[in-house]
Amino acid sequence: xxxxxxxxxxxxxxxxxxxxxxxxxxxxxxxxxxxxxxxxxxxxxxxxxxxxxxxxxxxxxxxxxxxxxxxxxxxxxxxxxxxxxxxxxxxxxxxxxxxxxxxxxxxxxxxxxxxxxxxxxxxxxxxxxxxxxxxxxxxxxxxxxxxxxxxxxxxxxxxxxxxxxxxxxxxxxxxxxxxxxxxxxxxxxxxxxxxxxxxxxxxxxxxxxxxxxxxxxxxxxxxxxxxxxxxxxxxxxxxxxxxxxxxxxxxxxxxxxxxxxxxxxxxxxxxxxxxxxxxxxxxxxxxxxxxxxxxxxxxxxxxxxxxxxxxxxxxxxxxxxxxxxxxxxxxxxxxxxxxxxxxxxxxxxxxxxxxxxxxxxxxxxxxxxxxxxxxxxxxxxxxxxxxxxxxxxxxxxxxxxxxxxxxxxxxxxxxxxxxxxxxxxxxxxxxxxxxxxxxxxxxxxxxxxxxxxxxxxxxxxxxxxxxxxxxxxxxxxxxxxxxxxxxxxxxxxxxxxxxxxxxxxxxxxxxxxxxxxxxxxxxxxxxxxxxxxxxxxxxxxxxxxxxxxxxxxxxxxxxxxxxxxxxxxxxxxxxxxxxxxxxxxxxxxxxxxxxxxxxxxxxxxxxxxxxxxxxxxxxxxxxxxxxxxxxxxxxxxxxxxxxxxxxxxxxxxxxx
Numbered sequence: 001x002x003x004x005x006x007x008x009x010x011x012x013x014x015x016x017x018x019x020x021x022x023x024x025x026x027x028x029x030x031x032x033x034x035x036x037x038x039x040x041x042x043x044x045x046x047x048x049x050x051x052x053x054x055x056x057x058x059x060x061x062x063x064x065x066x067x068x069x070x071x072x073x074x075x076x077x078x079x080x081x082x083x084x085x086x087x088x089x090x091x092x093x094x095x096x097x098x099x100x101x102x103x104x105x106x107x108x109x110x111x112x113x114x115x116x117x118x119x120x121x122x123x124x125x126x127x128x129x130x131x132x133x134x135x136x137x138x139x140x141x142x143x144x145x146x147x148x149x150x151x152x153x154x155x156x157x158x159x160x161x162x163x164x165x166x167x168x169x170x171x172x173x174x175x176x177x178x179x180x181x182x183x184x185x186x187x188x189x190x191x192x193x194x195x196x197x198x199x200x201x202x203x204x205x206x207x208x209x210x211x212x213x214x215x216x217x218x219x220x221x222x223x224x225x226x227x228x229x230x231x232x233x234x235x236x237x238x239x240x241x242x243x244x245x246x247x248x249x250x251x252x253x254x255x256x257x258x259x260x261x262x263x264x265x266x267x268x269x270x271x272x273x274x275x276x277x278x279x280x281x282x283x284x285x286x287x288x289x290x291x292x293x294x295x296x297x298x299x300x301x302x303x304x305x306x307x308x309x310x311x312x313x314x315x316x317x318x319x320x321x322x323x324x325x326x327x328x329x330x331x332x333x334x335x336x337x338x339x340x341x342x343x344x345x346x347x348x349x350x351x352x353x354x355x356x357x358x359x360x361x362x363x364x365x366x367x368x369x370x371x372x373x374x375x376x377x378x379x380x381x382x383x384x385x386x387x388x389x390x391x392x393x394x395x396x397x398x399x400x401x402x403x404x405x406x407x408x409x410x411x412x413x414x415x416x417x418x419x420x421x422x423x424x425x426x427x428x429x430x431x432x433x434x435x436x437x438x439x440x441x442x443x444x445x446x447x448x449x450x451x452x453x454x455x456x457x458x459x460x461x462x463x464x465x466x467x468x469x470x471x472x473x474x475x476x477x478x479x480x481x482x483x484x485x486x487x488x489x490x491x492x493x494x495x496x497x498x499x500x501x502x503x504x505x506x507x508x509x510x511x512x513x514x515x516x517x518x519x520x521x522x523x524x525x526x527x528x529x530x531x532x533x534x535x536x537x538x539x540x541x542x543x544x545x546x547x548x549x550x551x552x553x554x555x556x557x558x559x560x561x562x563x564x565x566x567x568x569x570x571x572x573x574x575x576x577x578x579x580x581x582x583x584x585x586x587x588x589x590x591x592x593x594x595x596x597x598x599x600x601x602x603x604x605x606x607x608x609x610x611x612x613x614x615x616x617x618x619x620x621x622x623x624x625x626x627x628x629x630x631x632x633x634x635x636x637x638x639x640x641x642x643x644x645x646x647x648x649x650x651x652x653x654x655x656x
Contacts, residue, residue, distance in 0.1 A: 049089040050144060050159045052076045055174065056166075056636070060089070061159070065166045065636050068556060068652070071629040075160045080137050081253035086130040088144065100145040101130045105138070106160065108604045112141055134163040135252075137632040138607035165244075165633040167549075170257035170542050171282065172636070178287070180254045182303060184247040185538055189307070200249040203612075208310050210243055211324055211535045212317075217587065217595055219317040219326045219532035221454055222579065225587030225595070229577030230380070230565060232387040233551060234620040235587060235594055236544040241631065242596035243541065245612065255633060258549050259283070259542035261394050265365040266642040274349045278363065278397075279340055289539045292338035297402055297527065299336065307336040309528070309536055313463070317532070320464040320473050326531040327460050328449045330523040331403070332470045336537055337527040339400030342445055363397060364390050366643035373554045373650065378562040379621075380574070382554065391547050398539060399530025401445045403470055403523045449475060449524045450531070454579075458520065470523055477520035545635075548624070553638045556626050557651050565590040565618065590618035598623065601630045608632045 051060040058064050059077040066072035078084040088099065104112035130142065143158040173181070188196075188207040196204035217225040226235045244256045264281060268274040284291040286302030299305050309323045311334070319325035321332050331337055349362060368390045376382045452458045453475070464473035527537075534540045554560070562568040567575070576585035586592060597612035600623060615623060623630040640650040 047090075047092040047094055048144075048146065048155075048157065049091075050076065050086060050142065050157070051089050052078055052084050052086045052161070054079065054082050054084050056168070056172075066162065066164070066634050068553075068638050069629060069634060070556065070627045071625075072162055072634070075162045076142075077166065077634070078132065078134050078140075078161050078163045079166050079253070080134050080163055083131060083133045086132065086142060087128070088146070095149040096128075096146060097149045097151075098147040099128055102143040102145075103130070103132065104141045104143065106141050106606050108606065115140075136607060136609070137163045137165065138601070138605070138609075139163075165248075165255045166636050167255045167545055167633055168257050168636045169263075170259050170288070171263075173257055175287075177254070178257075180251045181247070181257065182538070184250040184254050185541070186303065187250050188246065196249075203246075204249050205246055207535070208324070210239065210246075211310070211533060212315060213595060214239065214535050215315075215317045215324055215326070215532045217532075221327070223577065223583030223586065224532075224579065227387060228579065229387075229585055229588030230383050230590070231577075231588035231592060231594075231617050233383050233547060234617040235596075237548050237624065238594035238596040238598055238615070238620055239535075240541065240544050240548070241598045241633070242612070243535075244633070245599060256545060257542050258545035258635065259539075260546055260549075260640075261364055261543070262366045262369055262640070263642050265363045266646060268363070269349075269365075283539075292336075292340065292527075296333050296335050297337045297339045297400075298333070299338075304336075304538055307536075307538075308334050309336060309533070320461040321466070321468075322463070323533075324536070325528065325533045326450070326526075328453050328475070328524070329526055329528075329531050329533070330460065330464070330470070330473045330475075331525040332464070332468075332473065337402070337525070338398050338529065338537070339402045339525075339527045340397065341400045343401050343404035362389070363393055366640065366646045366648040369550055369640075370643065370648040370650065373550065374558055376554075377560060378564070378568040379560050380562070380565060380567055382551070382560070384575075386547055386551070390550075391543065394543055395529045395534060395540075396446055398537070399527030399534075401524055401526050401530070403525040404445070405471070405522055445524055445526075446530070448519065449526070452519075470525075472523075474521055474523040475519075477516070549635045549638070552624065552626050552635065553650065556638070588617070590621075591616050593617075594620055599632055601632070 049060070051058055053059065056065075059066065061067065061072075061074040061076055064077065066075065066077040076086075086101075088096075090096065103115045105115060106112045134140075140161040140163060141158050142161055143156060146155045146157075147153070148155070170178070185207070188205075191199065191206060193204065193206045193209060196206055214226065218227055225231065226239075240256055244254075247254050247256070264278055264283070267281065268277040271277040279291065283289055290299035290302040290304040292299050294300050299307060309325060311322045312318060312324060313322035315322075315324060317327065319327060319329045319331065321330070323329075323331070323334070325331060372382065372385055372390050376385060453460060458475045458477050460475055461473060528534055529537050529540060564571075565574075567573050576588040577583070579585065587595070593614045593616055595614075597614050598620065599608050599610070599612045600615075601608060602610050622628075638650070638652075640648070643650060
């Protein structure tokens, strides 16, 4: 009986609050600590709801950005510096007399602070809607008080609003937002760090800073701290986050978009000439990345025309000509280079199967991304696979190699014009084999110029002066190619099959000599996307968000059975990087710091108002856990409709 009396008294007190205006209701909650108001409130929530929208569409908590993240279920998503309209969804067409809106900043332990509209210039409140342009990412709450016609009660309900940056597929950006991204990027190439800090604040850094740091970490002779190891995914997520924050100093609303390159495969695969189609889509027009062509293999029109590579002869890692390129890049051209081929060799075109540490140069397809999502059960295997076929060929096929010269002239044993034996030409099969061999040699340029240098088989010139001809600036073999020991070293090395192919051990002496001579005297020149200077190319930046988005979806739709950073079948055999023999795999352990700071959600203020911090790989992986999300960006959706058309269904998140 006592419990019934107390419950009745509680409801009466609550209902007194509902009969007052919205400000009185707010005071009543604070006085009694009431967050669930009365049964009337629950009845209202069945009939009224809250949603918001901007120029990209609607967010309701059940659909729109963030709705597939378990962490953001039933929360509205608004974006910093983007006008957002909040409205009541009155599906039952209730007769509403009055509406009152109140916006709060939410902190820990349900502490909330009312945002005074007189000081919030971006807040516009009217009877039936609220228009708000947030300026700070974080968590907020919108409280709505509703009075119906012929009803004396004031019904109150609230909804959490998570203000986060939303990364979208680059082709889905509005023209204005695409221009903001590209123009902000160009600003980082034109304004140095000192000048930029006067304009944009003390944390501004120009592109050269990010390029040099990436170059120092990936162009080191002993190891690569960003690639070929378990740090690949988190290290690249960290550099993307840091550069994105840098762009937001210039244009606060911008984000780095993701580029779902499986769309390009889907489109090109339907055509007669997929490779041609690949490079003639809108992404390579003047409005986007620009198309490289001409004698310098560089962009000649559009906003990125004749992008130059910085030259710094005192840089810690640099090319022989002093450019901020990898030491194995002997390119004399001052311009950004995209070859789109390997010394003229044709690319493979197929479905791009998932092959761990493979060297296939097939453009990533829906098939490889599907297999990475649904056929890999451990984080360890996922990272090792992700660094190669599902993403690597994008870099390879954009960058490519040039300045290879006439390999037939350097290797006459392969030239059909010089293949007569005893007065007879070789058989068509022999001719085809030699042609295939030449193509393989060209494609293997992807690997051997860098790997032979790292294995101390060759060196590169410390300096090639500006007047040194391109043909004279090339790798230097440690021994004469006719030296038997050198031949045995190259052919007999444990990784020779990875460097050149299994066929190398079967080459006759004459052809092996010509092959090694060609290797040692050709100024192999990769495009920046194929080496450690890849951040110099605008097309680099949207590549890795695609892999982060895929990893996020993997953790939602089919979580890892093992999220350990060790080999799930044998922890003792865990391989942290491929350079274990020459380094300690720094940068690839879960306890190693990422090399770029990130800004995290403060658990007390529910804001991102503290300075960016350096996280370990393990900490970064935890920070982007879709069940406990701590970073200030999300992805717009997890939809692969084009893949469904190819028979690969990525599914949808289960309701929670």
